Amino acid sequence: MPYINIKVTKENGEPTKDQKELLIKGVTNLVSEILGRNKASTVVIIDEIDTDNYGLGGKSISEIRKV
Numbered sequence: 001m002p003y004i005n006i007k008v009t010k011e012n013g014e015p016t017k018d019q020k021e022l023l024i025k026g027v028t029n030l031v032s033e034i035l036g037r038n039k040a041s042t043v044v045i046i047d048e049i050d051t052d053n054y055g056l057g058g059k060s061i062s063e064i065r066k067v
Contacts (some may be wrong), residue, residue, distance in 0.1 A: 001041040001042070002022045002043065003043045004027050006027070007046075008049065024046070027042075028044060051065065
């Protein structure tokens with residue numbers, strides 16, 4: 001059973017519900033096509049990360065995006 005975990009920052013109202021549905025469908029199809037895995041047993045989890053909770057180079061993404 002494939003388990004795919006997508007982590008994406010929440011910014012500007014994205015990802016939207018529609019975008020997340022497309023990601024889930026697209027990743028499931030990709031794993032099925034490339035690895036030959038059963039779509040029904042493929043798990044896709046999307047973690048939305050607030051930019052205050054994600055850092056790069058010692059600064060939060062919120063701070064970096066202010067520049």
